[in-house]
Amino acid sequence: MGRPGLAVDLRDVMIRFGDFTAVKSMNLQVAETEFVAVVGPTGCGKSTILNTVTGLLKPAAGDVRIFGKSLTGLNGQSGYMLQQEGLLPWKTAQDNVGLGLVFQGSSIAKAREQARPWLAKVGLRGFEERYPHQLSGGQRKRVAMAQTLIMEPKIVLMDEPFSALDVHTRRLMHRILLDLWQADRRSLIFITHDLDEAITLADRVVVMSAGPASGMVADVRIGLPRPRDVSALQTTDEFVALYREIWSLLGAEVEKSYVTQG
Amino acid sequence: MSRRGRVALTQFAIVLGLILIWELGVWAGLIDPFFFPAPSTLVARIGEWMSTADFWTDIGITLLETVLSFLAGIWIGTALGIWLGLSPFAAEVVQPFIKMFNAIPRILLGPIFVIWFGLGLTSKVALGVTLVLFVAFFNTFQGVREVNPVVLANARLLRASKSSLLRHVYLPSATTWILSSLRVSVGMAVMGAVVAEYLGSSAGLGHLIAQAEGVLDATGVFAGIIVLSAFVVVLDAIVDCAEKRLLVWRPAPAHES
Structure with a gap:
């Protein structure tokens, strides 16, 4: 089965932890080169979805297909950028970027050689020899982004990667991410609770219902033209209209999550 | 000023x-x-010693014993710490034995080691190792256990193999702990060597002090103690240097960026 051209295909996926049903029924299709943002209230199982796509979590029911093939074991095609800081504090920026290459058997010198252009791509030329503690929060995020993307995963997974940053730094990160993605389009699933961020970045925004036993509420196509100007975009009428449309769905779910979680 | x-x-x-x-x-x-x-008088005595070849032999022997027990102790302790740190089952099994062994005043093992290994180098190193080992072990164990879970998860997501994790994540993490305990370890190694020499030997700083004590020569004992403190201070400075070089990646405690 599995529609061709789909990088990720989740069908009626249910995720349980013991007796607790985190996700009741999730359908998510991501085409090759498509940028999908998943939004939902806190605790709706957004991260759970990503863990399912990487193969860290096995669904209790339903089907997970990666490029048409049923996923068994770990997903070898995905790269995962975590929400929290995961850089090795004892390695320099370039060694952190090249870490995955070293893990795959590349020599340190070769990994560095490949890491340097990636640092330049995320705007960190000249920061090769810095240790993580010598970088700002935004710079560390950029290193982490390069660390994930240097492996050239066919499917990129990002779990609220910029949520800890201030607004201006976040906008800068959006610009860098969009530039990189525009230059070399891959499937990207971006988890966020920030609707502005979701509409700015994605081709499609998927809204999840409040947890537990969550599922998909809506799937809205974002027709904003690309390449997008991150800073000018948010004041356009199309953007505001999309925001209103999605918020009318998301807002209700957020309300519900307040009721269930207190 | x-x-x-x-x-x-x-x-x-x-x-x-x-x-x-x-x-x-x-x-x-x-x-x-x-x-x-x-x-x-003490200064005169130390000056007198320094002009003899025997004194330098004593220092050399104590230094050799210290270095050997330090290296062996760190090596065994680190290996043990990594093994138990990564295997909760083994850790649970071995823990009471380690606690028991650690509770023995190590000085008391000195005579046993002299009986087992004789008056030579081996018995001194053995005592030093039993002292250094536990410091290195406890610190490595802690270091391995307290690896930042996010860092670990991230390394796993980058598909690190078990040996890669050990080399790039667990060991460096434990190294900070081991290094911060190096000074204690060096002190322990010196103590092991000198006490074992004091208990029975034919050379070394401990032997020098024991000899002076045998003839109620307080000058010799005091002079020996002074030489020994200078010896430890020098080693300490070397360790300090090594620590600074190996921990360049660590943020300076006072001014975080």
């Missing part, structure tokens, strides 16, 4: 004052030089 300068000056004044009172006390007949030999 800077605060550091003032501290150093005060320290210097205290030492100088004490030595002066001591010297004058002996000179005026208030302090019995049989029990408290005058500083000038």
Whole structure:
């Protein structure tokens, strides 16, 4: 089965932890080169979805297909950028970027050689020899982004990667991410609770219902033209209209999550 | 003057004052030089020692014993710490035995080691190892256990193999702990060597002190102690240097960026 051209295909996926049903029924299709943002209230199982796509979590029911093939074991095609800081504090920026290459058997010198252009791509030329503690929060995020993307995963997974940053730094990160993605389009699933961020970045925004036993509420196509100007975009009428449309769905779910979680 | 300068000056004044009172006390007949030999006598004795070849042999032997027990102890302790840190089952099984062994006053093992290994180098190193081992073990164990879970998860997501995790994540994490305990370890290694020499040997600083004690020569004992402190201070400075070089990646405690 599995529609061709789909990088990720989740069908009626249910995720349980013991007796607790985190996700009741999730359908998510991501085409090759498509940028999908998943939004939902806190605790709706957004991260759970990503863990399912990487193969860290096995669904209790339903089907997970990666490029048409049923996923068994770990997903070898995905790269995962975590929400929290995961850089090795004892390695320099370039060694952190090249870490995955070293893990795959590349020599340190070769990994560095490949890491340097990636640092330049995320705007960190000249920061090769810095240790993580010598970088700002935004710079560390950029290193982490390069660390994930240097492996050239066919499917990129990002779990609220910029949520800890201030607004201006976040906008800068959006610009860098969009530039990189525009230059070399891959499937990207971006988890966020920030609707502005979701509409700015994605081709499609998927809204999840409040947890537990969550599922998909809506799937809205974002027709904003690309390449997008991150800073000018948010004041356009199309953007505001999309925001209103999605918020009318998301807002209700957020309300519900307040009721269930207190 | 800077605060550091003032501290150093005060320290210097205290030492100088004490030595002066001591010297004058002996000179005026208030302090019995049989029990408290005058500083000038001690300096003369150390100077006398330094002109003999035997003294340098003693220092060399103690240094060799210290270095050997330090390296062996760190190696065994680290290996043990990594193994138990990564295997909760083994850790649970072995823990009571380790606690028991660690509770034994190690000095008491000295005579046993002399019986087992003789008066030579081996018995000294053995005692030093039992002292250093536990410091290294506990620190490595802690270091392995307290690896930041996010860092670990991230490395796993980058598909690190078990050996890669060990080399790039667990070991560096444990190294910070081991390094911060290096100074204690060096002290332990010196203690093991000197105490074992004191208990029975034919050379070394401990032997020197034991010999002086045997003929109730307080000057020799004091001079030996002074030489020993200088010895430890030098080793400490070397360790300090090594630590600074190996931990360049660590944020300076005072000014975080």
